[in-house]
Amino acid sequence: MDLKRIDDLVAEEYRFLAAERAGWSLVAGPQDLELVAHALRVLLHTRTLTDFRDEYRALVACQHADGGWAPRSDDHESTVWVSAFCALMLIRGNRVLAEPALDGAVRRAIDYFLGSQQADGRWIDPRWADLDTTSHPVSFFDVVLALGERHRRADVERAWQRGLGFILENQSPEGGWHDPDFHPSGVEITAHLIQDALVAELLLGERVPGIRDACRKGLACLRSWQAENGSWDEENVDHTMDCVRSSMVVTRILGDDPATTAAIERGLDWIVEHKNDHGWGDFPGMETNLERTCDGIDALCKYRAFRDPDPKSVVRLWGYVP
Amino acid sequence: MSLDGPTWTAVGRLGDLDERGRALVRVQGTEIALFRVDERVYAIDNRCPHRAGPLIRGFVEPGPAVRCPMHGWRYDLATGVSDRPARATVYPVRVDGDQISVLL
Numbered sequence: 001m002d003l004k005r006i007d008d009l010v011a012e013e014y015r016f017l018a019a020e021r022a023g024w025s026l027v028a029g030p031q032d033l034e035l036v037a038h039a040l041r042v043l044l045h046t047r048t049l050t051d052f053r054d055e056y057r058a059l060v061a062c063q064h065a066d067g068g069w070a071p072r073s074d075d076h077e078s079t080v081w082v083s084a085f086c087a088l089m090l091i092r093g094n095r096v097l098a099e100p101a102l103d104g105a106v107r108r109a110i111d112y113f114l115g116s117q118q119a120d121g122r123w124i125d126p127r128w129a130d131l132d133t134t135s136h137p138v139s140f141f142d143v144v145l146a147l148g149e150r151h152r153r154a155d156v157e158r159a160w161q162r163g164l165g166f167i168l169e170n171q172s173p174e175g176g177w178h179d180p181d182f183h184p185s186g187v188e189i190t191a192h193l194i195q196d197a198l199v200a201e202l203l204l205g206e207r208v209p210g211i212r213d214a215c216r217k218g219l220a221c222l223r224s225w226q227a228e229n230g231s232w233d234e235e236n237v238d239h240t241m242d243c244v245r246s247s248m249v250v251t252r253i254l255g256d257d258p259a260t261t262a263a264i265e266r267g268l269d270w271i272v273e274h275k276n277d278h279g280w281g282d283f284p285g286m287e288t289n290l291e292r293t294c295d296g297i298d299a300l301c302k303y304r305a306f307r308d309p310d311p312k313s314v315v316r317l318w319g320y321v322p
Numbered sequence: 323m324s325l326d327g328p329t330w331t332a333v334g335r336l337g338d339l340d341e342r343g344r345a346l347v348r349v350q351g352t353e354i355a356l357f358r359v360d361e362r363v364y365a366i367d368n369r370c371p372h373r374a375g376p377l378i379r380g381f382v383e384p385g386p387a388v389r390c391p392m393h394g395w396r397y398d399l400a401t402g403v404s405d406r407p408a409r410a411t412v413y414p415v416r417v418d419g420d421q422i423s424v425l426l
Contacts, residue, residue, distance in 0.1 A: 034373075126407050127372060128393065181405065182394030184381075234379070236391060282392060283379055291373075 001268050006304050009272065013297045014046050016278040023290050026058035030074035033062075037085035038294035040093060045301040045317055049093055056093050059086055060105040067112030071127070080116060080125040083109065084136030091143055092319045107151040110144065113137040114155050121162035129179035131170055132189050135197040138163040142200035143319040164208050167197055175217030176225075187225055187233045188242055194218040195246035199253050200320040212254070219250045223263050230266030237271070237280050241295045244268055248306045252314050268303050271296065330416060330423040333365075337420060346378045349426060353378075354413065356422065357399060359386040363415045364399035365424045371395075371408035 017039065022028050024039040036059065043049040049056070063069055068078025069086045087109035094102040117123055117137070125133040141160040144151075171177055177193050178186035194215050201211045222243050226232055233239040244267035251260040274284040279293030305313040315321050333347045333354065343358030346368060353368035355378040366388065368377050375392030382388055382399075389396045395406045402410035414425040 179394070181396075184389075184394075188393075234391065236379075238392060282375060286376065289374070 001265065001272065001303065003304065003307060005272075006300050009275075010046065010297060010300050010304070013275075013279065013293060013300070014042065014048070017042060017290065017293060017297065020290060024294075025055060026062065026073055027054050030072060033059075033069050033071060033073055033082045033086055035291050035294075036073070037082070037089050038291050038298075040089040042294050042297045042301075044089070044093055044096075045298060049096055053097060053099070056090065056097060056099070056102060059090065060101050063105050063108060066115070067108035067110070068116075078112065079127065080113075080123045080133050081128050081136055083112060084140045087113075088136075088140045088143060088319070091140070091147065091149065095147065095322075106144075106149065109140070110149070110151050110156060113140065114152060114159055117159050117162065121164075121166035123163070129182035129189060131167060131177050131179055132182070132192055134163050134166055135189075135193045138167070139196035139200070142197070142204070145204055146200065146320050147322060161208060164197065164201060164211070167193055168208075168210050168214055171214055171217070174221060175214075176221040177218070185225075185233055187222070187236075188239045190218050190221055191232075191239065191242040191246040194222075195242075195249050195318065199250045200318070202253050203315070203320050215250050215254060219247060219254065219260060222247055223259060226263050226267065230263075230268075230270035232267070235274075235284055237274060237282055237284070237292055238295060240267055240271060241292075241299045244271065245299055245302050248302055248314055249318050249320075252306065252311060264303070264306070268299070271299060328425045331426050332421055332423045334422050335420045336363075336417065336422065338422075339363075342382075344378055346376075349424070352426075354424060355380075355388075356415075357382060357386070357388065359399065363417055363422055365413040365415045366397065366399060366402065367411040370397075371404075371410055372406065377410070 024035050026036050043052050062073040064078050066078050068083035070077050071082050090102050091106045122130045122134045123137050124130055141156055176186040176190040183189050198211050199215050201208050231240045232243045244264055247260050247264050276288045279288035280296040281287050302317050305317050312321050333349055339345045339358050345356045347354050354365050355368040357364045370390040372395045375390040377388050379391045380388040386399045387396050397404050397410040402412040416423045
């Protein structure tokens with residue numbers, strides 16, 4: 001894919017997202033926090049977050065006393081999935097913003113995840129599969145460890161290793177992860193688990209046995225599940241974006257291989273081909289929604305970094321290296 | 323729904339269903355997904371209550387039920403009941419000859 005085209009698309013879609021700010025802004029009023037977190041990731045990866053400090057402060061303002069967040073900013077019950085998204089955006093955003101209030105919120109979030117882990121290492125959220133749910137606090141802890149946050153460090157390391165253990169124990173022999181109650185196909189869960197939870201461990205000392213092999217097998221599964229036309233999961237835009245992003249960071253950390261690079265190129269071509277005039281929908285031909293548009297911009301930013309001569313550029317966009 | 327309460331509204335014909343027995347119709351601003359399973363037609367709000375995934379693109383399973391293609395939430399097609407913390411809106415369906423009507 002031509003990089004000038006990628007740069008133009010990022011600029012164009014960013015302008016669209018900024019124009020639609022009322023639809024995702026916490027400053028404007030109560031919001032779906034998963035959407036907010038998606039938007040904050042775009043601000044981070046387009047390096048525009050300093051223009052939006054008030055959004056980060058508003059995210060801190062709706063954090064609950066237990067350190068978590070609810071799916072909607074005006075709800076009161078903390079849940080794991082969205083809390084991990086919010087916490088991840090705060091710790092990564094505060095590398096740039098450097099605000100003490102955000103540091104405090106990150107530490108409270110650490111307390112929340114340490115307090116909500118189950119005995120077998122998983123985290124649970126009734127809205128999501130346990131494996132998928134578990135990958136997100138582990139991802140947050142990946143970044144906590146990578147960025148050197150010291151709050152309850154020993155507890156974090158223990159919880160992180162137990163979370164990784166739960167994920168490893170549930171990999172299928174063919175290399176994917178499946179949940180019969182949520183995602184029998186396993187595409188989205190597998191893409192999430194290898195990019196968000198597992199692969200960072202290879203940069204954090206490779207102390208947990210089996211991670212490299214688990215990632216290699218998971219990545220091979222993703223490749224085998226890709227359709228001829230470059231998409232995944234019956235032309236699911238969300239899952240195709242997940243698979244392309246996952247393939248980029250995992251292959252870069254494992255060591256680039258031509259088959260994965262070709263799969264990434266085919267996937268990205270399909271994503272660009274199925275963009276609406278502004279943004280993306282959940283499937284080709286569907287109306288644009290802001291969450292998918294944020295995912296699309298994020299995928300383009302990560303592809304741009306994947307093509308950068310500095311091999312760490314793309315890994316930095318997961319927060320796994322400073 | 324009219325001021326007098328729910329009314330039967332014609333939404334299409336059996337011949338409008340695709341080869342998998344599905345059709346997406348828009349009625350009074352609402353997207354309704356129609357599924358024909360074992361000779362019975364079901365009508366369910368197309369947008370998954372979880373993250374608004376399109377149920378028309380979902381996976382039909384025994385029950386019969388439909389599983390959202392986005393994050394796998396499963397809904398009974400007759401009742402809208404789910405194992406997850408949500409319930410989908412379903413509509414009574416009447417088939418007269420080839421004509422499909424839903425009670426709105």
